Amino acid sequence: MTGLKIDKNGLRSLAGGISDEVTKYNIQEGLTAEDDMLPRRFHEQALPESGKVITREDYQIMLGEYYQSRGWSEKGVPN
Numbered sequence: 001m002t003g004l005k006i007d008k009n010g011l012r013s014l015a016g017g018i019s020d021e022v023t024k025y026n027i028q029e030g031l032t033a034e035d036d037m038l039p040r041r042f043h044e045q046a047l048p049e050s051g052k053v054i055t056r057e058d059y060q061i062m063l064g065e066y067y068q069s070r071g072w073s074e075k076g077v078p079n
Contacts, residue, residue: 036063
């Protein structure tokens with residue numbers, strides 16, 4: 001489909017590198033980890049699918065886990 005001879009893992013790695021570069025650019029332009037927040041309504045209104053609210057505490061935990069899984073710093077900065 002892409003014209004590249006690459007398997008699924010290679011494609012994921014390529015996509016991850018692109019995501020890292022986009023994040024580095026955004027940081028260069030002034031975005032910070034504080035900009036990685038959900039709109040307030042996500043913490044106040046229940047999700048229609050589950051009827052649950054995403055607490056700020058749970059979101060912070062999930063965000064930290066995401067940064068860690070990407071190999072980024074605790075502030076969301078790629079290496």
